[in-house]
Amino acid sequence: xxxxxxxxxxxxxxxxxxxxxxxxxxxxxxxxxxxxxxxxxxxxxxxxxxxxxxxxxxxxxxxxxxxxxxxxxxxxxxxxxxxxxxxxxxxxxxxxxxx
Amino acid sequence: xxxxxxxxxxxxxxxxxxxxxxxxxxxxxxxxxxxxxxxxxxxxxxxxxxxxxxxxxxxxxxxxxxxxxxxxxxxxxxxxxxxxxxxxxxxxxxxxxxxxxxxxxxxxxxxxxxxxxxxxxxxxxxxxxxxxxxxxxxxxxxxxxxxxxxxxxxxxxxxxxxxxxxxxxxxxxxxxxxxxxxxxxxxxxxxxxxxxxxxxxxxxxxxxxxxxxxxxxxxxxxxxxxxxxxxxxxxxxxxxxxxxxxxxxxxxxxxxxxxxxxxxx
Numbered sequence: 001x002x003x004x005x006x007x008x009x010x011x012x013x014x015x016x017x018x019x020x021x022x023x024x025x026x027x028x029x030x031x032x033x034x035x036x037x038x039x040x041x042x043x044x045x046x047x048x049x050x051x052x053x054x055x056x057x058x059x060x061x062x063x064x065x066x067x068x069x070x071x072x073x074x075x076x077x078x079x080x081x082x083x084x085x086x087x088x089x090x091x092x093x094x095x096x097x098x099x
Numbered sequence: 100x101x102x103x104x105x106x107x108x109x110x111x112x113x114x115x116x117x118x119x120x121x122x123x124x125x126x127x128x129x130x131x132x133x134x135x136x137x138x139x140x141x142x143x144x145x146x147x148x149x150x151x152x153x154x155x156x157x158x159x160x161x162x163x164x165x166x167x168x169x170x171x172x173x174x175x176x177x178x179x180x181x182x183x184x185x186x187x188x189x190x191x192x193x194x195x196x197x198x199x200x201x202x203x204x205x206x207x208x209x210x211x212x213x214x215x216x217x218x219x220x221x222x223x224x225x226x227x228x229x230x231x232x233x234x235x236x237x238x239x240x241x242x243x244x245x246x247x248x249x250x251x252x253x254x255x256x257x258x259x260x261x262x263x264x265x266x267x268x269x270x271x272x273x274x275x276x277x278x279x280x281x282x283x284x285x286x287x288x289x290x291x292x293x294x295x296x297x298x299x300x301x302x303x304x305x306x307x308x309x310x311x312x313x314x315x316x317x318x319x320x321x322x323x324x325x326x327x328x329x330x331x332x333x334x335x336x337x338x339x340x341x342x343x344x345x346x347x348x349x350x351x352x353x354x355x356x357x358x359x360x361x362x363x364x
Contacts, residue, residue, distance in 0.1 A: 017144065019216035019219055021145070023349070024151070024152035054112065067133070072126045076115070077116050080116060
């Protein structure tokens, strides 16, 4: 539960880093997105019973919405659907080896 | 029972998304809140990023510096010739204005603003001046070299959002330097823009300068907008079009100037 409190802080820092620092280091017009990377990392590595993936999707989307000119909620929807898709693929097709 | 609904993932997801969509009713104060306390941090990060990027750019481009230097020297000679020609015209213009008793005031009044961040998903910037300093939507921004940057699209208390010339929301009338050709500049997104609706009677060439035109009154006249990179028109099209490169590059400018009023508005 404690980690859930850090998620918004981490994603906020990632958003600031992306909009103000990494934007100077474009490769072929593409900016590295720590928001997306963190979101993918948390969603891929989270345990089955964890809810961190969904929480991270919500916050990643929220900060994308705040720091862009798009309609509020657009990116939240995209990330939440992305999180559900990752969870679905993991549950249906991925078998982790047991030790 | 209390926790059973929490297990219903879809209900929770739907509720949370609905909640965020409902924030659209308060999006201006919400964004203003985040920008106001993020501003100083973003400004510091922007400066660090810009400095580091310039350093690495110099490092990676060292092998090409000689040829680029040569090209710049050639450009300088060409510009000097143009300046000499323009100085003659300026003198003539001055005499004509005096003859017509027209006052030569400054073309516009400006307000300096720093860049603090770039929009995540669009060709837009956030600058460090807002409603408190008198900024309004629609005001143009230029660099110190009179290069057009874009226009203010949204103002918050202490910051403003500026759409760049490559933003798909931008379109304005332009003219081609040293010719009578006029056309329409359209942003295409991802740093790209096109020049459209140029009469076929006047030939375009890569390298031609594109300047703002008084038509439409969106921007002051004769600001540098970009340079033609490639002609895109085909025989079937009724007009010529071309791919243009906006002159403004984020990493080159520390400060921008907001034009708060201009004469030909």
